[in-house]
Each structure stands twice: as structure tokens, then as C-alpha cells.
Amino acid sequence: MVASGRPLAARLSDMSELEVRLNDFDAEIRFQTLQELAVLAAKGELKLPPERDVANLHCHTFFSYNAYGYSPSGLVWLGKEQGYKLMGTVDFDVLDAVDEFLDACDLMGLRGSAGIETRAYIPEFETRVINSPGEPGVIYHMGIGFTSSAVPDSVAELANAMRERARRRNLGMLDRVNAYLDPVVLDYEQDVLPLTPKGNATERHMVVAYVEAARRTLADPAAFWADKLAMDREDVVALMADSPAFQNSIRSRLMKRGGVGYVQPSPESFPTIEEFHTFIQACGALPCAAWLDGTTAGEKAMEDLLALLIGKGVVTLNIVPDRNWNIADPDVKALKLAELYKVVELAQKLDLPINVGTEMNSFGNKLVDDFEAPELAPIRQAFLEGAYFIYGHTQLQRSQKLGYQSEWAKSHLPTRAERNTFYTLAGKLTPPGALGLSVLETLSPAMTPDQIIATLHTT
Numbered sequence: 001m002v003a004s005g006r007p008l009a010a011r012l013s014d015m016s017e018l019e020v021r022l023n024d025f026d027a028e029i030r031f032q033t034l035q036e037l038a039v040l041a042a043k044g045e046l047k048l049p050p051e052r053d054v055a056n057l058h059c060h061t062f063f064s065y066n067a068y069g070y071s072p073s074g075l076v077w078l079g080k081e082q083g084y085k086l087m088g089t090v091d092f093d094v095l096d097a098v099d100e101f102l103d104a105c106d107l108m109g110l111r112g113s114a115g116i117e118t119r120a121y122i123p124e125f126e127t128r129v130i131n132s133p134g135e136p137g138v139i140y141h142m143g144i145g146f147t148s149s150a151v152p153d154s155v156a157e158l159a160n161a162m163r164e165r166a167r168r169r170n171l172g173m174l175d176r177v178n179a180y181l182d183p184v185v186l187d188y189e190q191d192v193l194p195l196t197p198k199g200n201a202t203e204r205h206m207v208v209a210y211v212e213a214a215r216r217t218l219a220d221p222a223a224f225w226a227d228k229l230a231m232d233r234e235d236v237v238a239l240m241a242d243s244p245a246f247q248n249s250i251r252s253r254l255m256k257r258g259g260v261g262y263v264q265p266s267p268e269s270f271p272t273i274e275e276f277h278t279f280i281q282a283c284g285a286l287p288c289a290a291w292l293d294g295t296t297a298g299e300k301a302m303e304d305l306l307a308l309l310i311g312k313g314v315v316t317l318n319i320v321p322d323r324n325w326n327i328a329d330p331d332v333k334a335l336k337l338a339e340l341y342k343v344v345e346l347a348q349k350l351d352l353p354i355n356v357g358t359e360m361n362s363f364g365n366k367l368v369d370d371f372e373a374p375e376l377a378p379i380r381q382a383f384l385e386g387a388y389f390i391y392g393h394t395q396l397q398r399s400q401k402l403g404y405q406s407e408w409a410k411s412h413l414p415t416r417a418e419r420n421t422f423y424t425l426a427g428k429l430t431p432p433g434a435l436g437l438s439v440l441e442t443l444s445p446a447m448t449p450d451q452i453i454a455t456l457h458t459t
Contacts, residue, residue: 018033018036018037019074019077021033022034022037022071022073022074022077023062023069023070023071023073023074024071025062025197027100027197030071030072030073030074030100031073031100033073034073034076034077034104034107034108035107037077037108038107038108041080041108048080048081048083049081049082049083050083051083051084051085052082052083052084052085052371053085053371053384054083054084054085054368054369054371055084055085055086055087055088055356055357055368055369055371055383055384055387056079056084056086056087056088056356056357056358056360056367056368056369057086057087057088057090057113057115057144057355057356057357057386057387057390058088058090058115058318058320058355058356058357058358058359058360059075059087059088059089059090059357059358059359059360060089060090060091060092060359060360060361061075061089061091061096061097061101062196062197063091063094063096063097063196063197063198063200064091064092064093064094064117064200064202064361065092065202065204065205065361066360066361067204067244067360067361067362067363067364067365068360070360071100071197072089072097072100072101072104073100073101073104075087075089075101076101076104076105076107076108076110076112077104077108078367079108079110080108080109080110082367082368084110084368085111085387086110086111086112086113086387086388086391087105087110087111087112087113088112088113088114088115088144088355088357088387088390089101089112089113089114089115090114090115090116090117090142090144090318090357090359091115091116091117091200092116092117092118092166092200092202093116093117093118093162093163093165093166093200094116094162094163094198094200095114095116095146095148095149095151095159095283096149096197096198096200097114097149098114098146098147098148098149099148099149099150100149101114102114102147102394102398105432105433106432106433106434106437107433108433109431109432109433109434110432110433111387111391111427111430111432112391112394112432113144113145113390113391113394114144114145114146114147114394115142115143115144115145115146115285115288115355116142116143116146116280117140117141117142117290118140118141118142118162118270118271118276119132119135119138119139119140119141119265119269119270120138120139120141120270120271120272120273120275120276121137121138121139121267121269121270121271121272121273122137122138122139122272122273122308123137123267123272124308125137125139125298125305125308126267128296128297128298128301129296129297129298130292130296130298130299130305131290131291131292131296131298131299133256133257133296134257135257135264135265136298137267138265138269138270139273139290139298140290140292141273141276141287141288141289141290142287142288142289142290142318142355143276143279143280143283143285143286143287143288144285144286144288144316144318144355144390145284145285145286145390145393145394145397145403145404146283146284146285147283147284147285147394147397147398147403148283151279151282151283152282152283154282155278155279155282155283158271158275158276158278158279159279161271162271162279163200165269165270165271166200166202167201169269170188170192170201170202170203170206171188172263173203173206173255173261173262173263174186174188174192174206174261176260176261176263177206177210177254177255177260177261179260180228180254180260180261181210181228181254183217184210184213184214184217184218184224185213186206186209186210186213188201191209191213192205192206192209195208195209203251203255204247204251204361204362206255207247207250207251207255208247210250211243211246211247211250221240222236222237222240225240225250228254229249229250229253229254230253243363244363244364245363247363248362248363273309273312274312277312277313277314280313281313281405284397284401284403284405284406285405286315286316286390286393286404286405287309287312287313287314287315287316288314288315288316288317288318288355289305289306289309289314289316289317289318289352290317290318291317291318291319291343293323293324293336293339293340294336294339294340294342294343295335295336295339299339302342302343302346303346306346306347306350306352307350310350310352314352315352315353315404315416316352316353316354316355316386316389316390317343317347317352317353317354317355318354318355318356318357319340319343319344319354319355319356319383320356320357320358320359321340321356321369321376321379321383322358322365322366322369322370323336324336324337324339324340325337325340325373325375325376326370326373326375337375340379341378341379344379344382347382348382351415351416351417351420353385353386353389353390353420353424354382354383354385354386355386355387355390356369356383356386356387357369369383371383371384385424387427388424388425388427388428389420389423389424389427390423390427391427391430392422392423392424392425392426392427392428392430393423393426393427395426395427395430395436395440396423396426396440396443396452398440399437399440399441399443400440400443400444400445401445402443402445402452403423404419404423408445409422412448412449413449422449422453425453426452426453426456429453429456429457429459430456430459431459435459436459439455439456439458439459442455443455
């Protein structure tokens with residue numbers, strides 16, 4: 001534990017150790033470490049900054065892949081240490097982070113939400129690329145506002161199927177890349193899965209394992225990669241000095257479209273939108289469309305696409321703002337910024353609250369969006385309103401089963417617009433941490449929306 005009377009260098013060393021432990025694969029170590037930090041903050045031995053009006057509700061954890069190695073607890077500490085007002089997780093194919101993240105938010109007093117992302121198939125758009133490059137009819141799609149890692153028995157099979165589909169895709173890719181990179185070959189169980197805390201590996205984990213295997217077994221890894229990537233050795237040596245760029249290059253050349261490991265997906269490769277929505281809604285969570293940048297054939301018909309998805313149950317829209325305005329080329333920036341403004345306007349017209357974040361599953365992703373950027377000024381409030389909305393739903397669903405999908409909400413707030421207004425205001429009024437939990441415990445399904453808001457107003 002850090003003692004405030006110790007020399008500064010020793011105290012900083014202890015803090016570094018605590019933060020490393022926050023991202024340990026052992027859940028008990030993470031929990032104990034966060035408790036230590038909470039005690040230090042409560043005693044005033046750690047000075048946390050005031051909250052800022054910023055939010056990152058799309059953070060992948062190390063349960064799928066976080067480029068910086070953050071666990072759910074590590075992300076909560078990051079949020080508190082940086083003064084973020086709201087934060088949320090989104091992992092590929094699994095809900096493994098949900099309980100830990102939301103419990104950690106309670107402990108540290110951070111407004112939190114949790115979600116899942118997968119790829120799904122839309123036969124109505126089978127000829128058009130949407131937001132998965134080079135894959136017509138395939139869409140990155142999300143569910144947000146989950147309150148537990150456990151799923152109802154009615155959809156347990158769907159949850160297992162998502163995990164199993166991901167495993168089969170990985171094994172097929174590994175076989176194809178192994179054949180190309182031989183003698184640098186991987187064993188999925190021995191070389192890849194140990195890089196994950198709970199067996200949910202991704203392409204990015206495989207890339208890390210291949211880089212390490214080549215380093216460990218070859219006399220001249222640079223020559224090997226130059227041959228396999230069809231590059232000059234000198235260029236590879238320079239690239240290897242930038243580990244993130246090197247890993248991204250391997251993934252792009254070997255595992256993405258056109259690479260030896262890539263196979264064009266079939267409709268059977270992913271769940272249908274309807275299957276995914278059944279899973280999300282059974283968990284009391286919210287189907288969420290995901291927008292890329294407005295330039296693909298599918299997203300050029302965004303109003304038609306969203307109308308279709310709303311008809312299938314979508315009630316929110318996810319946006320990754322940074323990649324749509326923080327662009328060096330002025331012409332590309334102007335195009336994508338215009339598309340960003342258009343899709344936000346469309347979301348508001350269609351009563352779709354916006355979930356924003358940086359993803360953090362690729363090196364170079366920001367820890368949080370630059371909410372003070374002039375380019376985001378016209379849409380900043382829409383982002384914050386959406387963040388409060390999902391937090392409000394999450395807290396009411398966790399505490400009293402009064403979330404957006406509840407029968408209570410359908411009865412008292414029959415339209416999406418009414419629900420959006422209610423849960424956004426509830427999110428603004430519900431404090432994070434112990435204070436908010438104590439007030440939420442006083443609510444009941446017998447109360448009206450106005451009564452709930454009046455109660456929350458007293459905090």
C-alpha cells in the first residue's frame with residue numbers, strides 16, 4: 001500500500017505496481033488491487049481529478065482484445081484517474097467483462113455500461129458492403145446496456161454458439177496461416193489461448209503469437225518476415241522497431257481480405273440479426289447498430305438500413321467519432337466529417353441515442369475522444385446525452401429490472417422518444433457509486449416515471 005509519507009519515487013513505483021496488477025489475468029488479484037486503490041482514494045492519499053464532460057462507452061477489454069492490455073478493472077481505474085464522466089465496455093462475442101466492470105464502477109464511483117459486439121448477416125443487404133470491408137451483407141453489430149455476464153437459459157445456446165463460431169473461424173485461419181508461415185507454426189491451445197484470460201482469442205492475439213514464435217525460433221526473423229510479407233528486409237527491420245505498426249502490417253497482409261488466412265464468409269459464418277437481437281433482448285439489453293463512415297454502398301443508404309434495423313429491434317446507434325474527423329487529408333476529412341454530421345442528424349430524427357467510444361482494440365486508438373475538438377462541437381451534446389441514456393437504462397435495469405426493455409417501460413413509456421427522454425434524465429440524476437445505489441434501492445415497479453425522476457432529484 002502507498003504511504004503518503006514515503007519518498008515520491010517509492011510511491012510512484014508502488015503505483016506502477018498496483019496498475020500492473022489491475023490488468024493481471026487473475027481476477028482475485030485485480031479485485032484486491034482495485035480495493036487498495038479505492039481505500040487510498042478514500043483516505044485522500046491518492047488525489048483523483050474532477051470529472052470532465054467526456055465519455056468512452058466503446059472500450060474493448062482484454063476479454064476480447066485491448067491494445068493496451070486493459071482489464072475491466074483497469075479501465076475503471078483509467079476512467080477515474082483521467083476524470084472521465086462515463087465509460088463502457090464492448091467485447092467481441094462474449095459478456096465476460098460485464099460483472100467485473102459494473103462492480104468496479106460501483107466501487108470507484110464511475111458511471112458505467114457494458115456491451116457486446118459481433119458480426120451478423122443481413123440478407124436484405126447481401127449485395128452491398130455495409131461496415132465490414134469487402135464483405136457484402138455482413139455487418140458489425142452490437143448490444144449495449146447489459147447488466148450481467150450470466151445469460152438467461154433461453155438464450156444460453158445462442159451465447160455458446162457465438163463463442164464457438166469465433167473459435168472455429170480462428171482455427172480455420174490458424175491452419176491456413178500456419179501452412180504459409182511454416183516452419184513458424186502455432187498451436188492454438190498452447191500458443192494463442194494463454195494470451196487471453198478466458199479463452200476468447202482474436203486475430204490480434206494470433207499475430208502477437210506469430211511474432212513471438214518467429215523471434216524465439218529463428219536466427220533472422222527480419223529475413224523471414226521480409227519473405228513472407230513480400231517486403232525488403234531493411235523495410236521490415238524499420239517496421240519491427242514499431243511493434244504496433246509491425247503487428248498491424250502482418251494482420252493486414254495475412255489475415256484480412258486478400259491474405260492467405262482470409263476466407264470470404266458465408267451467411268452461415270455469423271448469426272442473423274434476428275438471432276443476435278433475440279439474445280440481446282432476452283438479457284434486457286439494447287440492440288445497437290454500428291456506423292463506420294458513410295462511404296460504403298450500404299451506408300450510403302443509411303436511412304433505409306436503419307429503418308430495416310429498427311424494424312428488427314435496433315434502438316441505439318454506435319459511432320467511433322475520431323476516425324471520422326481526425327484525418328490528415330483535408331478532402332477525406334471534409335467528406336467524412338460531413339457524413340458524421342449527417343448520421344448524427346439522422347439518429348436524432350429516428351430517436352436513436354448515440355453510443356460513442358474509441359474501441360481501444362488497435363494501437364493508436366485514443367483513450368477517449370477529444371470532446372473539445374472544434375469539429376465535434378456541433379454534435380458533442382448528442383454524444384453526452386446518449387452516454388447518460390445508456391447509463392440511466394443500465395442502473396435502473398440492474399437495480400429494479402426497470403430498464404428500456406422492461407414491461408414497466410413498455411407500459412409507462414410506449415414510444416422510443418419517451419423512453420429516450422426518461423432514461424437520459426435518469427442517467428443525469430443518478431450519482432455513480434454507493435450514493436446512487438442507495439437511492440436506486442428505494443425505487444419500485446409500482447412507481448411511475450415521474451415518481452422515479454422525483455426520487456432521483458432528491459440526491
